[in-house]
Amino acid sequence: MLTTEQVEQFEALGAVTIDTPLTRQELADAREAYDRLFPPADSEAVRQRSRHGRTADFFDAPLLNIIQHPFFEEVSRQVLNADEITFNNIALSKTFPRPDEEFSFQQHTDVQYSLADLDGRPKQMICSFFLWLAEVNEKRAPLMYRPRSHRQIAAWRSANPKLAGVAPRVEGVLFENLPELPFENPEPIVASAGQVSVLTTALIHGPSSNVDTEPRYACHLSFKPKGFKLSLPAGKHEARDNYVEALKNYLRPDRLHLVDEA
Numbered sequence: 001m002l003t004t005e006q007v008e009q010f011e012a013l014g015a016v017t018i019d020t021p022l023t024r025q026e027l028a029d030a031r032e033a034y035d036r037l038f039p040p041a042d043s044e045a046v047r048q049r050s051r052h053g054r055t056a057d058f059f060d061a062p063l064l065n066i067i068q069h070p071f072f073e074e075v076s077r078q079v080l081n082a083d084e085i086t087f088n089n090i091a092l093s094k095t096f097p098r099p100d101e102e103f104s105f106q107q108h109t110d111v112q113y114s115l116a117d118l119d120g121r122p123k124q125m126i127c128s129f130f131l132w133l134a135e136v137n138e139k140r141a142p143l144m145y146r147p148r149s150h151r152q153i154a155a156w157r158s159a160n161p162k163l164a165g166v167a168p169r170v171e172g173v174l175f176e177n178l179p180e181l182p183f184e185n186p187e188p189i190v191a192s193a194g195q196v197s198v199l200t201t202a203l204i205h206g207p208s209s210n211v212d213t214e215p216r217y218a219c220h221l222s223f224k225p226k227g228f229k230l231s232l233p234a235g236k237h238e239a240r241d242n243y244v245e246a247l248k249n250y251l252r253p254d255r256l257h258l259v260d261e262a
């Protein structure tokens with residue numbers, strides 16, 4: 001699992017990239033599932049838009065294998081200081097190359113916490129995994145992030161009487177709408193195929209363009225301490241809850257506790 005230094009990096013910087021035990025075959029099978037789920041490179045859809053995503057609407061065996069792989073549960077347990085972990089959500093994205101374009105990126109937070117949330121036992125937060133099914137280099141749509149920004153925002157919230165103690169919820173906030181704090185510069189997350197970035201989307205982060213020549217395959221899956229509730233934007237709860245319910249018919253019997261939210 002993670003070393004003490006890696007856990008400390010997750011807590012301080014908000015993100016740490018580590019190896020996974022996924023095999024080359026498991027990665028290839030997952031990429032093949034993407035190629036079935038997303039439009040082909042020469043399609044009109046891809047000419048129109050380079051980044052394609054899907055959230056919680058697929059049951060392909062190689063993707064179920066990732067959801068229920070014990071590794072992600074174990075790492076979540078470790079970084080969240082939680083005895084019991086449940087699955088939160090999964091989203092896939094495939095970003096097709098645009099080698100002639102200029103590199104650009106977006107920045108936002110998806111959720112904001114207080115320092116008490118981040119330092120709780122268990123932590124009152126979601127653990128996100130960005131699993132890289134193929135290599136990500138600096139040109140291939142690396143996820144951009146500002147190290148430590150989750151804690152800077154948490155400290156700012158904790159010091160604000162109107163925000164201290166407010167339950168965290170998923171709500172995208174663009175960089176220009178965030179408080180002006182002395183944030184570090186954005187950095188790209190690069191990784192080799194099969195590595196995973198363990199992070200919090202309370203960091204200032206965002207997708208970048210793919211100015212390389214190969215597609216980027218990213219799998220964002222997330223877990224939470226059992227019993228932790230995080231409200232989602234209107235209209236998002238039903239699809240997510242239905243997917244978790246449906247997973248009960250697909251996961252192995254010994255992995256069903258991941259979708260037992262009671």
Ligand SMILES: [Fe+2]
Binds near residue numbers: 108109110201205206
């Ligand atoms: Fe995000």
